[in-house]
Amino acid sequence: MRVEIWTDISCPWCYVGQARFDKALAAFEHRDEVEVVHRSFQLDPRRVKGDAEPIVGHLMKGKGWTRAQALANEENLRQQSAAEGLPYVMGRDHGYTFDMHRLLHFAREEGRQHELLGLLYRANFAEERSVYDDDERLVEIAVRAGLDADATRAVLADPNAYAAHVRADLRAARAVGANGVPFFVLDGKFGVSGAQSTDMFARALDQAWQSRSPVRVVAGAVDAHVCGPDGCPVPH
Amino acid sequence: MRVEIWTDISCPWCYVGQARFDKALAAFEHRDEVEVVHRSFQLDPRRVKGDAEPIVGHLMKGKGWTRAQALANEENLRQQSAAEGLPYVMGRDHGYTFDMHRLLHFAREEGRQHELLGLLYRANFAEERSVYDDDERLVEIAVRAGLDADATRAVLADPNAYAAHVRADLRAARAVGANGVPFFVLDGKFGVSGAQSTDMFARALDQAWQSRSPVRVVAGAVDAHVCGPDGCPVPH
Numbered sequence: 115m116r117v118e119i120w121t122d123i124s125c126p127w128c129y130v131g132q133a134r135f136d137k138a139l140a141a142f143e144h145r146d147e148v149e150v151v152h153r154s155f156q157l158d159p160r161r162v163k164g165d166a167e168p169i170v171g172h173l174m175k176g177k178g179w180t181r182a183q184a185l186a187n188e189e190n191l192r193q194q195s196a197a198e199g200l201p202y203v204m205g206r207d208h209g210y211t212f213d214m215h216r217l218l219h220f221a222r223e224e225g226r227q228h229e230l231l232g233l234l235y236r237a238n239f240a241e242e243r244s245v246y247d248d249d250e251r252l253v254e255i256a257v258r259a260g261l262d263a264d265a266t267r268a269v270l271a272d273p274n275a276y277a278a279h280v281r282a283d284l285r286a287a288r289a290v291g292a293n294g295v296p297f298f299v300l301d302g303k304f305g306v307s308g309a310q311s312t313d314m315f316a317r318a319l320d321q322a323w324q325s326r327s328p329v330r331v332v333a334g335a336v337d338a339h340v341c342g343p344d345g346c347p348v349p350h
Numbered sequence: 351m352r353v354e355i356w357t358d359i360s361c362p363w364c365y366v367g368q369a370r371f372d373k374a375l376a377a378f379e380h381r382d383e384v385e386v387v388h389r390s391f392q393l394d395p396r397r398v399k400g401d402a403e404p405i406v407g408h409l410m411k412g413k414g415w416t417r418a419q420a421l422a423n424e425e426n427l428r429q430q431s432a433a434e435g436l437p438y439v440m441g442r443d444h445g446y447t448f449d450m451h452r453l454l455h456f457a458r459e460e461g462r463q464h465e466l467l468g469l470l471y472r473a474n475f476a477e478e479r480s481v482y483d484d485d486e487r488l489v490e491i492a493v494r495a496g497l498d499a500d501a502t503r504a505v506l507a508d509p510n511a512y513a514a515h516v517r518a519d520l521r522a523a524r525a526v527g528a529n530g531v532p533f534f535v536l537d538g539k540f541g542v543s544g545a546q547s548t549d550m551f552a553r554a555l556d557q558a559w560q561s562r563s564p565v566r567v568v569a570g571a572v573d574a575h576v577c578g579p580d581g582c583p584v585p586h
Contacts, residue, residue, distance in 0.1 A: 115538070116352055125577040146518060151385075157577055177581060190584040194575070225461040282382060290565040294578030301538065302351070305567035308574025318569055329526040331541035333554055338544025339430070341361040341393055342530030345413060348426040 115323060116149045120287050120297040121231070122157040123211045123245065126191045126202075129235045131296040131309030133198040138315035144323055151222070152231050154215035154283035155295045158208070166209030166246035201240035209246030212280060217252060219276040220269045221261060230259035301326060351559060352385045356523050356533040357467070358393040359447045359481065362427045362438075365471045367532040367545030369434040374551035380559055387458070388467050390451035390519035391531045394444070402445030402482035437476035445482030448516060453488060455512040456505045457497060466495035537562060 119135070121128040139145050173184035188204055195202040214234055221230040233255050238245045245251055249270045256266040269275045290299055298306040298315075300322035306315065340346075355371070357364040375381050409420035424440055431438040450470055457466040469491050474481045481487055485506045492502040505511045526535055534542040534551075536558035542551065576582075 122577070126582050127575040127577050130575065146514070147522070149387075157579075173581070187582075187584060191582070194584065223461040225459040278382075286383070291567065294576040296576070299565050303563045303565060305565040305570065307567055307570030308576035310569050310574065314569050321568060327539045329535050329539060329541040331527065331543055332557060333546050333550050334541065334543030338546065339363040339366065340530040340532070340544035341358070341363045343393075345409070346362050346423075346427070348423060348430065 115144070115147060115301045115326065116151060117301075117319075118151045118153050118299045120153045120155040120283070120290075120292050120295050120299075122155045122295055123214050123231075123234045123238050124208055125155075125157050125295050126195070126239065127309040128296040129200065129239050130191075130194055130198055131298075132231070132235065133200055134309060134312045135296075135298065135315045137312045138319060141316065142319045142323075148319070150228060152218055152227055153286065154218065154280045155287050155292065155297070156211065156215075156284065157295065158211075161210040161212075163210045163213070164247050166207045166244060169206050169208045172208045195239065201236075203240050203242060205242075206238060207244040207246050209244075212277075213249075213270060214245070214252065215280040215283070216276040217256060217261075217266065217269060219279040220266070221256070221259060224261055226260045230256060230261065233259050351380070351383060351537045351562065352387060353537075353555075354387045354389050354535045356389045356391040356519070356526075356528050356531050356535075358391045358531055359450050359467075359470045359474050360444055361391075361393050361531050362431070362475065363545040364532040365436065365475050366427075366430055366434055367534075368467070368471065369436055370545060370548045371532075371534065371551045373548045374555060377552065378555045378559075384555070386464060388454055388463050389522065390454065390516045391523050391528065391533070392447065392451075392520065393531065394447075397446040397448075399446045399449070400483050402443045402480060405442050405444045408444045431475065437472075439476050439478060441478075442474060443480040443482050445480075448513075449485075449506060450481070450488065451516040451519070452512040453492060453502065453505060455515040456502070457492070457495060460497055462496045466492060466497065469495050 119132070121132070139148060142148065169188065170181060170184040173179050173187060174181060192202040192204060218227055218230055221227040234245060237255050243251060245255070249267070252270060253263050253266050257263050287297065290297070290305060294307065296309060300306065300318055303325070304318055304322045306318050355368070357368070375384060378384065405424065406417060406420040409415050409423060410417060428438040428440060454463055454466055457463040470481060473491050479487060481491070485503070488506060489499050489502050493499050523533065526533070526541060530543065532545060536542065536554055539561070540554055540558045542554050
């Protein structure tokens with residue numbers, strides 16, 4: 115069974131929601147038969163490379179908040195993160211994430227997507243050094259995730275590398291009705307919006323597992339070319 | 351959409367069927383949204399490491415055939431392969447494949463499963479040197495698929511590495527009703543048994559794509575913790 119999770123690196127509820135989902139999955143009886151795929155979402159699609167800014171200033175401008183209100187919002191997110199055992203450093207930046215999504219697709223091909231996403235979240239929400247507008251910072255994180263430094267640099271240097279993969283995910287988000295993130299789709303059928311509780315994720319996993327359809331053979335004639343216990347007959 | 355393909359390396363119809371399926375997939379409009387996963391099947395589960403033998407002798411013993419009959423069967427498979435543009439060397443061996451399945455699961459984690467399977471088929475059916483009972487032969491093939499030689503050796507040296515993954519696939523084969531291979535399951539719902547024609551695979555891909563269910567949101571209350579165009583509200 116497959117679980118697809120639309121996320122953005124700059125999304126604190128994605129950081130928290132991933133931890134809650136991971137706990138539900140770790141306790142799920144059929145966890146070994148669940149494959150998790152991370153899909154790209156842009157929370158702030160107008161961002162361009164080079165325009166990163168502190169989150170507090172971004173919230174004040176974007177929402178008309180006072181500094182105290184913006185800091186209170188961050189403090190609340192810090193507490194919600196701490197409740198899941200996640201570190202959260204006050205004073206993070208906000209910026210362009212498209213290149214990180216390209217890297218996550220590269221990492222998927224290398225079998226390192228889950229590792230890279232976890233390290234990008236951690237870097238963005240819990241490490242002092244910004245993840246934005248600094249390719250070598252991304253290379254350093256990618257290497258920690260098990261990726262090759264030069265191959266990562268090559269992906270970052272070519273703006274077309276994996277860009278179509280990211281755009282396909284953005285289209286797919288609209289197709290499944292995801293207007294915000296995190297957004298989870300279980301077995302292609304059941305949607306879960308937001309950083310729900312671990313208990314809610316556990317129930318959604320159960321529901322999706324129970325409702326899997328049996329496989330119906332649509333092609334498999336008597337003269338099919340198939341190898342079985344009696345060998346590999348060649349029809350004439 | 352996901353396509354799962356149960357196979358064994360020693361299965362000529364899997365070799366041919368993969369090529370036919372690949373052609374259908376290459377022409378499929380939504381090919382970029384199809385993920386192919388290779389699953390393990392043991393055609394001859396009583397085989398143990400070290401008991402490889404020439405296929406012709408195996409067919410003569412197992413089926414009571416004359417040498418001429420066994421050779422005619424191989425020649426027929428060679429012709430079926432050639433019709434798909436696949437080379438086929440007469441005189442292949444038959445043997446133990448469990449370790450190759452373990453390697454294919456390792457390769458999946460490294461994003462190299464499809465490459466490794468293609469090279470294992472090619473080595474078994476179209477190269478003179480046997481793939482059986484020769485770990486360094488498998489290392490050489492794995493390196494061609496982009497895997498690390500020492501990591502491959504470590505997997506081969508530890509009989510438990512990825513063995514649970516292989517056994518889970520064998521159980522899953524029974525669950526979906528696959529008694530022989532190749533066996534294809536499209537979108538978890540539609541089964542295709544045997545090396546069907548490219549046209550049949552194309553129709554099965556269309557059918558599975560058309561019948562995808564829309565995503566139904568089962569959890570996403572008004573106070574969900576979600577980041578959207580208006581930011582990441584923290585409910586109180």
